[in-house]
Amino acid sequence: MEKVVIIGSGCAGLTAALYTARANLRPLVLTGRQPGGLLTTTTVVENYPGFPEGIDGYELMVRMQKQAERFGARVQFGTVEGVNLSGQPFSLTVDGEQVQAETIIIASGASHRHLNLESELKLETKGVTYCATCDGALPMFRNQPLVVVGGGDSACEEATYLTRFGSTVYLVHRRNALRASKIMAERTLAHEKIKPVWNSVVTEVLDVKQEKVTGVRLKNVETGSEQVLDAAGVFVAIGHVPNTQIFKGLIHMDEHGYIIPKQGTATNVPGVFVAGDCADRIYRQAVTAAGLGCAAAIDAERFLAARNE
Numbered sequence: 001m002e003k004v005v006i007i008g009s010g011c012a013g014l015t016a017a018l019y020t021a022r023a024n025l026r027p028l029v030l031t032g033r034q035p036g037g038l039l040t041t042t043t044v045v046e047n048y049p050g051f052p053e054g055i056d057g058y059e060l061m062v063r064m065q066k067q068a069e070r071f072g073a074r075v076q077f078g079t080v081e082g083v084n085l086s087g088q089p090f091s092l093t094v095d096g097e098q099v100q101a102e103t104i105i106i107a108s109g110a111s112h113r114h115l116n117l118e119s120e121l122k123l124e125t126k127g128v129t130y131c132a133t134c135d136g137a138l139p140m141f142r143n144q145p146l147v148v149v150g151g152g153d154s155a156c157e158e159a160t161y162l163t164r165f166g167s168t169v170y171l172v173h174r175r176n177a178l179r180a181s182k183i184m185a186e187r188t189l190a191h192e193k194i195k196p197v198w199n200s201v202v203t204e205v206l207d208v209k210q211e212k213v214t215g216v217r218l219k220n221v222e223t224g225s226e227q228v229l230d231a232a233g234v235f236v237a238i239g240h241v242p243n244t245q246i247f248k249g250l251i252h253m254d255e256h257g258y259i260i261p262k263q264g265t266a267t268n269v270p271g272v273f274v275a276g277d278c279a280d281r282i283y284r285q286a287v288t289a290a291g292l293g294c295a296a297a298i299d300a301e302r303f304l305a306a307r308n309e
């Protein structure tokens with residue numbers, strides 16, 4: 001029987017592991033298919049406090065894991081396929097095996113939606129990115145034309161943020177009007193650096209041969225005509241999908257699948273806590289995920305202490 005099982009090994013999960021390990025709870029961390037989480041897919045992280053020169057995303061996550069392990073956290077490769085939260089102890093199905101737990105911290109993150117282009121995949125971290133706040137300030141994007149793909153609030157926010165760095169920001173949207181809220185759409189379209197490209201989809205990110213982004217090939221969905229836009233970066237902002245499907249119907253979530261905590265990090269099921277991007281559709285940063293991981297660990301620790309009084 002585990003005292004604490006942490007689902008996910010990103011910033012939220014490993015911070016929760018550090019805190020619960022230091023509280024002598026010997027947490028079991030289940031890594032899922034992406035050990036270290038989303039940050040392992042990026043090269044330099046420049047906004048995680050404590051690293052004035054920036055740090056490689058993969059290295060940061062290896063360090064977080066080592067730090068948690070130093071105090072007794074056990075990190076195990078495994079994906080949770082199902083949970084039974086109907087009573088104590090909870091049971092989890094992990095790659096076909098059963099694990100029982102007194103408390104669970106859900107830190108399963110959110111995956112970004114892809115354009116599903118082969119060229120997009122090949123140029124990820126070479127100019128294709130999914131987070132303007134994270135990558136917009138990198139030297140490769142400064143004073144260069146940039147492309148944002150999407151038409152919702154996130155796409156508008158990304159485009160507006162990128163005007164600080166890029167020379168021109170093309171906002172490529174498959175419809176002829178933005179889906180974003182009226183005020184956000186108006187503000188975005190009024191910006192002199194933002195140029196909308198309507199009724200268009202990206203069919204290829206250029207240039208895989210050069211191993212860096214030099215532009216995008218677009219297709220007009222109305223006329224079928226093609227054009228090429230020069231750009232040094234492609235920011236894909238077509239939404240995120242929280243990795244919470246296995247909790248559907250058990251844990252309260254919004255219509256997009258983001259978990260809604262009841263109080264602090266506590267969910268509607270006593271003993272189940274949540275941290276990080278799977279419960280955060282607004283900030284989605286490493287440091288906020290880590291902060292919530294800390295909070296969930298403290299909440300779990302207090303829950304166990306109260307139970308054993």
Ligand SMILES: Cc1cc2nc3c(=O)[nH]c(=O)nc-3n(C[C@H](O)[C@H](O)[C@H](O)COP(=O)(O)OP(=O)(O)OC[C@H]3O[C@@H](n4cnc5c(N)ncnc54)[C@H](O)[C@@H]3O)c2cc1C
Nearest residue numbers: 008009010011012032034037038080109134276277284286
């Ligand atoms: C390209 C890129 C660059 C970024 N750069 C920055 C940056 O510079 N600065 C910054 O602050 N933020 C950055 N971010 C955002 C940052 O990565 C996230 O905010 C952060 O990783 C969220 O942490 P998390 O622990 O909530 O989730 P994640 O890091 O997504 O981790 C989720 C974990 O849950 C696991 N998991 C999922 N489902 C299951 C399951 N069923 N069973 C077991 N485990 C499961 C996954 O394998 C993974 O280990 C970047 C994101 C991307 C994509």
